Amino acid sequence: LYLPDGIPIEVLVTSVVSCNHIFVQQILHPSYPELSRLDNSMSVFYHHTEMTPLxxxxIQPGIICAAPTQAGWFRALITVYNSNHDMAMIKFLDYGGYLYVHANSLRVLRQDFMIIPFQAVEVYLDNVVTADIDVRIFSIQHIN
Known part of the structure; x- marks a missing residue:
């Protein structure tokens, strides 16, 4: 998905990479309600990893796969692969964020899990500057 240009929309920030690099979801997009069903279906299917293909x-960067997390299995894109250590940097396509994982934890993504569009929109904010306050003085005043 892409953010519409020049139109205000409601978004949910799902991942913060840095102060000017975030991921958002468009909560009013027609495909958004399907995401929870997709998450549930993927978690059920990939629960028994011994039955799903590695x-x-x-492994090449650009491959879309299924990746495990503490919250379930999510769609991910391999951005970097280190064959010496069999490790991959992945980007979560529905929630955003990056993670370095063992490649043997990743699984082939079933084609029917590709039906809804990827929900995370990667956003870079321009002109982000620190607030004009002295944090040191602010902290000391609140301690006393």
Whole structure:
């Protein structure tokens, strides 16, 4: 998905990479309600990892796969692969954020899990500056 240009919309910040790099979801987009069903279906399907295929080797950046998290299985994009350590940097396509994982934890993504558009929109904010306050003085005043 893309953010519409020049139109205010409601978004949910789902991941903060840095103060000027975030991921958002468009909560009023027609496909947004389908995300929870997709998450549930993926968690049920990938729960028994021994029954799901590993990614074929050699792994290439740009491959879309299923990645495990504490909250379930999510769609991810491999951005970097280190064959010496069998590690991959992935970007979560529905919630945003990056994670460095063992490539053997990643699984082939079933084609029917590609039906809804990826929900996370990566956003870079321009002209982000620190607030014009002295944090040191502010903290000391509140301690006393």
């Amino acid at each position: 990614l074929p080797r050699p």
